[in-house]
Amino acid sequence: MEGIESILENLVAKQDICYMSSVDSHGFPNTRAMLKPRVRHGVKEFFLATNTSSHKVAIYRNNPKACLYFCDPKFYRGVMFKGNVEVIEDSAMKRLLWEESDTIFYEGVNDPDYCVLKFTSISATYYRDYQTTEVKI
Secondary structure, rough: OHHHHHHHHHHOOOOOOOEEEEEEEOOOOOEEEEOOOOOOOOOOOOEEEOOOHHHHHHHHHHEEEEEEEEEEEEOOOEEEEEEEEEEOOOOHHHHHHHOOHHHHOOOOOOOEEEEEEEEEEEEEEEEEEEEEEEOOE
């Protein structure tokens, strides 16, 4: 059997969306659908593009704890990564993630409302066949 990290990487790579959760200032979870990460380093680091002015960015600036969830509904399996988010406004990182289709949302790669969320995994829980597997990343 292939290693668990390879299984998780394969599941993540096949999904077009993910769900990202934060913890607001009142201690409540906030979950939203996001387009899949544009850059990924295995299952340790995920880089997603978003609006600097969004509510989630304000939450992450205050509390970086987060979850990132990928689900394969066809086979009823998924993986939840726990970790921390860093809001990145560095020009080089923004250019790395930039796609021409982003002009629908932003005025360009230097738009101050365009930023990158870097999610760094600490652990993962893999859900499959009504069982869970805990993974330290």
